[in-house]
Amino acid sequence: MPGLGEASGQTADLVRRLREFLAEAGFSHSDRLPPERALVAEFGVTRAELRKALQVLEGDGLIWRHVGRGTFLGARPVHNLGDLAYLRDLARPVQLLEARMAIEPEIARLAALHSTVQDHDRLRHWAERARRAADWRMYEAADTNLHNAIAQAAHNKLLMHLFNEINTVKRAVLWNVERRSTRPPQDHFAFPQHDAIIGAIEGRRPDTAVRLMRDHLASVGANLPPGAAR
Structure with a gap:
């Protein structure tokens, strides 16, 4: 599928507008987007033009589409509940954290090198949504x-x-862990750490982004709730 860098002209402009719409509308991961007819009316484009832009967003991993069911925000889920149960049994939270530690610091480094202003806006948006949860x-x-x-x-x-793939396991594992409180406290450790990581990415400081992401994931491990052992 074509990515954002491969889109041009009218399609690239519609991709940008769709990204802004998704960021401002407050959709959560796995939420269903409005139907194509509603998006066509919202953006004043043809269905063919809309589908070209959605293909770009799907290629970038921002959405996934299922014929007959609709378009959804985030990564495509596993194929069935049996796969989900298998993944949940396969990895405990600590093992999931080890996998994240192996890949996410490098992702943060690349984000510091290649991110755009639009990317930075999305990071700030979701950091604030996490803080207000x-x-x-x-x-x-x-x-x-x-x-x-x-x-x-x-x-x-x-x-x-x-x-x-790792994110799919994360949803299966961590959303089944019991918490001691109903919501994160106002001084939750992740909030300033998120801000620092975003600041390093915005400031084009790849080495700092790597270190801060490692520190953040280490804090996640140190704060795993009861029942999250291997």
């Missing part, structure tokens, strides 16, 4: 979208694919 499920969704936006900002399709 009313409960843990909303926080996890915003956090997932933030890390997904960092992966998109790296503009490396292969790494994006690998990240999506």
